[in-house]
Amino acid sequence: MGSKKRGSNSVEDEVKNQFGIGNDKDVPEHSRKKMKREKKDKKKEIKVEDGSAGPSVAPDYVKPMERKKNRKALDKERHRAESESKPKQFVLVVAEDNDSEVLMASSPSASSCGLPEFHIGVFKELASADVFVREKAAEALVMELVEVQKAYDKLEDKVLVEGGLKLEAEKDDGLNNCAPSVRYAVRRLIRGVSSSRECARQGFALGMTILVGAIPNIEVNSLLKLIIDLLEVSSSMTGQEVRDCLLGRLFAYGALGRSGRLTQDWTSDKNSMYIKEFTSSLISLATRKRYLQEPAVSVILELVDKLPVEALLNQVLEAPGLQEWFEGATEVGNPDALFLALKMREKISVDSRVFGKLLPYPYCSNGLFSADHLSSLANCLKESTFCQPRVHSVWPVLVNTLLPDNVVQDVDKASGLNSIRKHKKNRKYSSSEEDIEKNIRSFCDVIIEGSLLMSSHDRKHLALDAVLLLLPKLPASCVHIILSYKLVQCLMDILSTKDSWLFKVAQFFLKELSDWVKYDDDRRVAVIVALQKHSNGKFDSITRTKTVKSFLEEFKTESGCMLFIQNLMSMFLNEGNASEEPSDQSQTTDDNSEIGSIEDKDSAGTLGTPDFLKSWVVDSLPGVLKHSKLDPEAKFRVQKEILKFLAIQGLFSSSLGTEVTSFELQEKFRWPKVPTSSPLCRMCIEQLQLLLANAQKGEAPHAVASGLEANDLGSYFMRFLSTLCNIPSVSLFRALGSDDEKAFQKLLEVETRLSREERNCGLSTDANKLHALRYLLIQLLLQVILRPGEFSEAASELIICCKKAFGASELLDSSGEDEPDGDGTPKLMDVLVDTFLSLLPQSSAPMRSAIEQVFKYFCYDVTDDGLLRMLRVIKKDLKPARKKDTDREDHDDDDDDLVDIEEAEEYQEPPLDIGAPRDIEEAEEYQEPDETETGETGESDEQTDDSEAVVRVQASEDEPPEDSDDSDGGMDDEAMFRMDAFLAQKFKKSNNQAGSGTAHSQLVLFKLRVLSLLEIYLHENPGKSFVDKSKFR
Secondary structure (H helix, E strand, C coil): CHHHHHHHHHHHHHHHHHHCCCCCCCCCHHHHHHHHHHHHHHHHHCCEECCEECCCCCCCCCCHHHHHHHHHHHHHHHHHHHHHHCCCCCEEEEEEECCEEEEEEECHHHHHHCCCCCCCCHHHHCCCCCHHHHHHHHHHHHHHHHHHHHHHHHCCCCHHHHCCCCCCCCCCCCCCCCCHHHHHHHHHHHHHCCCCCCCHHHHHHHHHHHHHHHCCCCCHHHHHHHHHHHCCCCCCCCHHHHHHHHHHHHHHHHHHHHHCHHHHHHHHCCCCCHHHHHHHHHHHHHCCCHHHHHHHHHHHHHHHHHCCHHHHHHHHCCCCCHHHHHHCHHHHCCHHHHHHHHHHHHHHCCCCHHHCCCCCCCCCHHHHCCHHHHHHHHHHHHHHHHHCCCCCCHHHHHHHHHCCHHHHHHHHHHHHHHHHHCCCCCCCCCHHHHHHHHHHHHHHHHHHHHHHHCCCHHHHHHHHHHHHHHHHHCCHHHHHHHCCHHHHHHHHHHHCCCCCCCHHHHHHHHHHHHHHHCCCHHHHHHHHHHHHHHCCCCHHHHHCCCHHHHHHCCCCCHHHHHHHHHHHHHHHHCHHHCCCCCCCCCCCCCCCCCCCCHHHHHHCCCCCCCHHHHHHHHHHHHHCCCCCCCCHHHHHHHHHHHHHHHHHHHHEEECCCCEEEECCCCEEEECCCCCCCHHHHHHHHHHHHHHHHHHHHCCCCCCHHHCCCCCCHHHHHHHHHHHHHCCCCEEECCCCCHHHHHHHHHHHHHHHHHHHHHHHHCCCHHHHHHHHHHHHHHHHHHHHHHCCCCCHHHHHHHHHHHHHHHHHHHCCCCCCCCCCCCCCCCCHHHHHHHHHHHHHHHCCHHHHHHHHHHHHHHHHHCCHHHHHHHHHHHHCCCCCCCCCCHHHHHHHHHHHHHHCCCCCCCCCCCCCCCCCCCCHHHHHHHCCHHHCCCCCCCCCCHHHHHHHHHHHHHHHHHCCCCCCCCCCCCCCHHHHHHHHHHHHHHHHHHHHCCCCCCHHHHHHHHHHHHHHHHHHHHHHCCCCCCCCHHHCC
16 A cells, blocks of 8 residues: 555656646746645645545634645645545556657546547747747647547546546636646646746747637636636735736736637627626736736737727726726826727727726817817826837827828828919918818927927937827928927937937937938928028038938929929028027037038128028028939029029119019019128129029030020020119119219120120120120129129220120121231230239139130130230249339239239138139039139139148248257247147138238139139140240249
8 A cells, every 4th residue: 555655656746747737847936836835734734544635624813825725735635545546547658759758648538538638748839939839839739629628528428537637636717618638728828828938928828819719618707717816916926926927917818818709708698797807807907017008908909909899888998997097097197098098989989988088078189189188198198208219009099190191191182282382372271281280280389399308318209209100191281390499409409419318319310301301302391491490500510410411412303493492482581480599509500501601601790690591591592403403494494593582682672662573574572571681692692693603504505596595594684684673663782883883784785785796696606705705794793793892993894805806706707807906905815814814813703614714715816915914923922022113013013903802712622633624513512602613624623722822821931940850949838738729720710711811822812713724725725836935034
């Protein structure tokens, strides 16, 4: 008897070890501790005599947990005694399957009844990290248990099977209709979902989902009871054990919900209370820990998607504890409750007071996004940062409610049709578009700006994520609402410091924003306008990025360019929309501004003022076409729009209000309510010069036969200028002196004659000469307005040259052009060269470009005297003795004229090769109109090396003599620091004011510009003998 008992105990222990009972890794640690304590209590309290278990009497003071342990011990001892009374109760079978041990248990009664064998080894594979292994194991587990249950259901005498080996102690678990193997599997699966070993939770939950759905004998009420009993949380558990039990419950409820049994049971019996109990259990679980709220709500919503509306109204919404949970959500800030309420309201489409303050009653979209209601939800949304970097599920639901797909498509179509006609005042908005804009504005004001941007870094991060969620559905007409002043300021504050915590977040935001606008001109224009308006035109400079600049380079179509130009004009004219100056970094300038140096703008009074934004508008207008790929006709139409705006704002002012209608041109012209400042007017004129120079360079070979004025921007400008000058209420923005007024009128007259003569010449070299002369006259006319009192004399000389050119053209057939002048008057080219030399020192880049174009066509007729005149400028010493010589009075006067240079080109440029051909559009890269040279041949960017030469000359003057290697001998540290500061200041001054400091530096600039003309001469006259060296002294 004793040996038999010992043998029985050893076999039982082996079965437990093989089946994983008591020491299986997927059994939680707290369960193993319970089993150890049960063994100890069994030895102390239970006595077995003659194969029967003697009952142990528990005293009254025994705790419920102790009583439960004693009951388990009694059950185990009773089963052991029953097994000992039968000589051959079970057999162990060890089989080899795919080179791995598979353990099977069978009994004679089971085998005789034909029950299939159950392989318990699949439980170990359920915890595998490989998802395919877990899925295969779950399928194998369910297939075997289904076969076992089918065979068990066919048995007439189930007592024989149930009296065999019990894989687990028999309990009142409600699984009476299930085979013993199924009972064991269900209990073990429930325990397994609480295991933290590898992927045990996922694998055991998967197995439980499939098993419960496949075997209807497993009752729902039994599962709900087992989940609580097997995963009970006690005060004696550690924190990790409590967490495992709570997560186990969550996975078990999720498995039950996904199995579909709750829906099936309610369909068969609509009075079933299982859904209420299930929902109440999940709500109770969500209140235990914060990290359980969102997944618990996700489990409920999975069930909600499967249930009909009737079940939701009668079961889910009536679940105990749900209404209380909703009512307290706004106070504690519960985003998961708001998420559940929104999703359920979306499904049932019925008003209910169960949602409390989370949803308006009666429900409507406008009520949900009203300012008052959003203020009550702000606390819930602010607390949704706990799941960062992931965005909480409530935000996509809010975005979908705010911007429904069907309404957004209608708004996009409407905005697309009206994108080119944004200036029309009578544009009608649909009610849906108005509601969307109103709701978006309220959402941004209360939630994005009022709650998130003004709070912690996490909430700023959340605000940027929320905006990114809005972008895919956001109409272009609402971009200015989303990219508000506060949001743009937040971006600039973050991006201005690389060490900021949210720097990468802001970079990612700009990247997503760039991708969003990449293929949509409407979006791109709206984003550019918002960024620049709220940063006062300095977004790229403050953020140290090239965001706006890259956006400007993406305009490729005529419609996109025209849309952008119209928005820039509106920004310039509508001063009420201009944003405030940023509180910080207000003195930071835009490093990526394409035209105009910062120093010039600051001296003009635009830096740090509202005019800086307007100056950015003026700078950006000519650059729109830089990267576009338009045909000549489309490009000319865009150029005309830019030209008209720059001419109106830069050249003219109205004495009768801010609007003037031209009946001749059939257009209405507008000015800002506040008169444009003089610096802005000068900037407009400079950009107008640059636009005309670009147009001249970009022209195809001159073809008069196709119509001179077809794509001639210069001709269009002169007609436009003459028309406006004839309007009584329109006048030039500044009054001209008598000399300038006379020069202005003569230039208009001569240009008209040249244009007429050009049309009569047809296709010839003379037509090219006249065309180049016309553009030089236009540039000079603008210079007369831009800098009064300085160019009237040069204009008179150039007019004389034009008249001589007319005379030569008319007498070419009779007397010939090469006949010497009998009256001793200077030749045409000598006068023209002298005029050019007088203009070069103080001319702008477009003016120099026009001069080079004219010189290119007239250089064949340059005389030796003209060449000597230019060479004397080159030979002039850098450090001449500044004293007058009566014998050379004429030469001194001429030299004084040549070096009398104003501060026109005072900017340090990158080094370039002297005389290299340059595109006039490259002026935009260096932020100064005077920095670019234009010309198809022989163009030069003299100011490039000019400034460097000037800096080197001035630096050499300031350097101390180097008598020895120890140049700092006798200087202490303090003196050396002072010297370093002095040299740095001198170098900075030289960089910023190269060409304006001394006559020497101005002369260097002048020489380089003359060298450019000489290079053109050599290029156009490769075989012509040069001037005699003996004449060059």
